[in-house]
Amino acid sequence: MAEPPGQPSEVGESVISPDRLSMPLGARLPLALTLASVSGLLLGLTKGSMDAGLVFRAENAHRLPTTQTGWFLYHKSKNYNMMLGGVVEGIKQSIRYSVWVGVFFGMEEGVDRGRAAGRRAWGSVATTRERNERRERMLLGEEEELRDVAVGRDCVSSMLAGLGTAGLFSAWNRFPLATAARTARMGAKAGLAFGLLQDAVGVARGRRIGYIEFVKGLVIGEGEQEKGHQAPA
Template sequence: MATAQLDSDSAQSPNDAITSESSTARPLATLSPERLGMPFDRRLLLATFTSFSCGSMLGYLNTSRLASLRFRAENAHRLPISQPGWYLYHKSKNYYKLKHGITAGLRSGVFLAAWTSIFFVVEESLDVFRGTWRAGRTIGEMEGVSELDIDKVNTGVEKSRDFLSSVVAGMVTGGLWSAWNKFPVLTAARTIRMGLFAGLGYGVAQDALTWARGKTGGVVNDAESWIYRGAKNRRQADDNSTELEQKEQEKQE
């Protein structure tokens, strides 16, 4: 009788195991969908690395080109007249380009990465601030975030992740850039307007991506995405099948 019960258990398909596991599992907590489908720390790291790479490459190419022209101008009065002399000339010029290009490239990469981080930090801060404001935080009461309902905060932050935060973040970044470089009023206004349009374009692109992912079912609304849940269920079903096979072999022995 025990063997028959074991055979009936082993005859259960992996899909049935996944269904039974899903029916008995505790529902996952709902979280607000992140921008670009990534949490803030991962999004900030990716943006910082990308901006650092682009800034370093552009800074190196521009500075190395200028360094090459400067080396040629400084040595125009003593150009080599033999083949070994030209070899040493170009070798020295390449060393000169690398020396100035790498230094300037690293400086440009760090500079661009810092300003990119400011934009993303301001954008995320505005999302959280607007979310807590939607959850009931007011100037009169000045409630702390810990005193608010976490479900209301998550819902508020979810509704606040739109292009408005990106627009304000672009304007704030443009204003800080103008203050850093001490631009006059007209130049600062033009820079802030450029930040507004850049933030608007980036925010609309993020909203379009979120809408598209929602249409295809790719929005992460749970603690784990459907991809990881499916892989986890498949692994657990395989483990259950392996365990049943081992028990059957032990019973036969």
């Protein structure tokens, strides 16, 4: 049976998720927070236990045991301090990683929506015909807005989110200017790399990427112009 007009087929655009990594923010954010929390916990356990072990050795270097029982109690106390220090540092790192990853993903989504709103507002300076078309599109409501946001989900937003997160991190830790600039460059590079990875996954799954569509439009437009010039009169 033929499908009614306006209804997307099962293999059409409806199955292509407009979200990053083909996951909505409601699913992508908890997953990212979980991974960040586990990573921070593992790194904190490793670092905290090593630091606690070194501190214990330094504090007891002047009173090393001289008997077998003393050495047994020494290592037992050292292991206890290492375990406690690892757990405490692991919890701290877990919370720290989760917070900054949440800031990045929230900022990334905010930049996506802000860029979409900027593109929609830019239509107010277009020609009369374009204004009418823009007005008709705006009447479509949230669906058209989400489409604009989906097209703009690319590595540019990720790079800006990384830059903004690095700036907040530098301000929170009161870094000097040179360190803040270096952190900003690292954040921008990390955001760009993560954004390109997301774009690659999106393209592989058929999602439209803003700058890729722009380049394709230029290439296709130039190709059509060349065909028009080469066509016989």
